[in-house]
Amino acid sequence: MLKEAWTSAVDSLKSTSDGAAVGILNQCAYRGEMDNGITVGVSGDFAINYIKKNLLPRMQSLLKERSGRDIALTFLVDPSLVPAADVQHDLFGTTDIEKKRHRSSLNEHYTFDNYISGKNNDYVVAVAMRVAKSPGTQDNPFFFHGGVGLGKTHLLQAIGNYIIANDPAKKVIYIGGGAFLTEFVDSLNSRNANRFRKKYSTPDILLLDDIQQLQKAVQTSKELFEIYQTLEQHGRQMVFVSDRPPKELENLDERLRNRFEKNVIGRIEPPLYETRLAIIRTKLDELSTDIDGSIIEYLAQNISTDVRKIEGALKSYIARRDLMNVTLSLEECIDAGVFNDYCTTSGIAAASPKDVLRAVAKVLSVPADVILGKDRTRTVSYARHLAVYLALTLSNRSTTEIGAEFNRDHSSVVHARHTIIAMMREKTHVAEDIERIKNVLSGRTA
Ligand code: ADP
Numbered sequence: 001m002l003k004e005a006w007t008s009a010v011d012s013l014k015s016t017s018d019g020a021a022v023g024i025l026n027q028c029a030y031r032g033e034m035d036n037g038i039t040v041g042v043s044g045d046f047a048i049n050y051i052k053k054n055l056l057p058r059m060q061s062l063l064k065e066r067s068g069r070d071i072a073l074t075f076l077v078d079p080s081l082v083p084a085a086d087v088q089h090d091l092f093g094t095t096d097i098e099k100k101r102h103r104s105s106l107n108e109h110y111t112f113d114n115y116i117s118g119k120n121n122d123y124v125v126a127v128a129m130r131v132a133k134s135p136g137t138q139d140n141p142f143f144f145h146g147g148v149g150l151g152k153t154h155l156l157q158a159i160g161n162y163i164i165a166n167d168p169a170k171k172v173i174y175i176g177g178g179a180f181l182t183e184f185v186d187s188l189n190s191r192n193a194n195r196f197r198k199k200y201s202t203p204d205i206l207l208l209d210d211i212q213q214l215q216k217a218v219q220t221s222k223e224l225f226e227i228y229q230t231l232e233q234h235g236r237q238m239v240f241v242s243d244r245p246p247k248e249l250e251n252l253d254e255r256l257r258n259r260f261e262k263n264v265i266g267r268i269e270p271p272l273y274e275t276r277l278a279i280i281r282t283k284l285d286e287l288s289t290d291i292d293g294s295i296i297e298y299l300a301q302n303i304s305t306d307v308r309k310i311e312g313a314l315k316s317y318i319a320r321r322d323l324m325n326v327t328l329s330l331e332e333c334i335d336a337g338v339f340n341d342y343c344t345t346s347g348i349a350a351a352s353p354k355d356v357l358r359a360v361a362k363v364l365s366v367p368a369d370v371i372l373g374k375d376r377t378r379t380v381s382y383a384r385h386l387a388v389y390l391a392l393t394l395s396n397r398s399t400t401e402i403g404a405e406f407n408r409d410h411s412s413v414v415h416a417r418h419t420i421i422a423m424m425r426e427k428t429h430v431a432e433d434i435e436r437i438k439n440v441l442s443g444r445t446a
């Protein structure tokens, strides 16, 4: 019973965590129930401290969600859970994929199959596929970058999972910059620097995530350059991921930066509206569930940059539905602010009702004073309804305040919102208009 809760909580935690955290979670195992709590084996003190510092509150709330009560966690050091990444890989040519993945710190969930490709990332995906199919040949090292939550870790791990699935004899190491740094410092403190260098100079494929975390760590980035040279000499594949391009990695060892710039550099852009819709549909499929189309569209419209937040919003809606047995309509969700924590109206966070009015006027070619006036022709009413709806969802103001801004009473504000939500279900141009208005608001297009 508790074991299931634990497994499901850890799975869910992994699917929303970065690679470093997933690596640590792979070094944990359920060991039993004790005094109504759970005992968990963990590879070592470093991992236990990491969990306590970074993961514990989420772990506890997920466990509570699943078991219906607070669960005490006891951690025990269990050295058998140390990943054996530095064990001679030839010996393991025949072991199963599961163990390989674990040893490489890869999350099985991150594959090419469930990675949605669109204009924003198709080039990077194509290079990543080529790397996965023929590692250590053409694109070495491969460097790609992009903002938070755009799927960099997913794609990086997809390369590793693909390689392991197709050639289990290959030794893959995935590690995040922060964990790499900590491990290096620990190795210096325990006079094990040689072991560290050996571990990272021997894999067939080194996947290094979030390399911006090494920026200020001069000595670690020098060490990485040494490792780089060894791997390069042996034709081993390296993939580096960062939240910014190489030229902005200011304090990173310059020799490393030069190497990155001599090879393929890819950039992942935020997904466009249609791609966001496709991502949501895929996530719903993975969760084996479905939700109302208007909510899907609302999320695709309002969460434009961070895909992690799209997932968070979906999960929170579904959890509310399944745990409390209430299926909220989109109107109710907006009123209750269910999605407020997830909406990334980045760049338009400060949009006032007046900004919204100007943007709507521009995109729909209806003058602002006409929108505020009494004309009830179809085009003008639509512009008015849209302006009210967007002002409500973007400016964080109450229906009464918005009413005052637009010379309307409370009930016509509520009516405008209902109208737009109903129209979104039937007419695709509404979503497109909203997207264009938001682009104007965020200054992306004129
Ligand atoms: P990053 O490393 O760029 O911050 P992640 O790789 O951690 O982002 O992605 C955050 C979440 O969004 C993950 O659960 C990932 O599966 C999902 N995700 C991001 N982009 C895509 C995509 N194109 N297709 C499917 N899922 C995606």
Ligand code: MG
Pocket (backbone or CB within 6 Å): 018, 019, 152, 153, 154, 209, 210
């Ligand atoms: Mg990441």
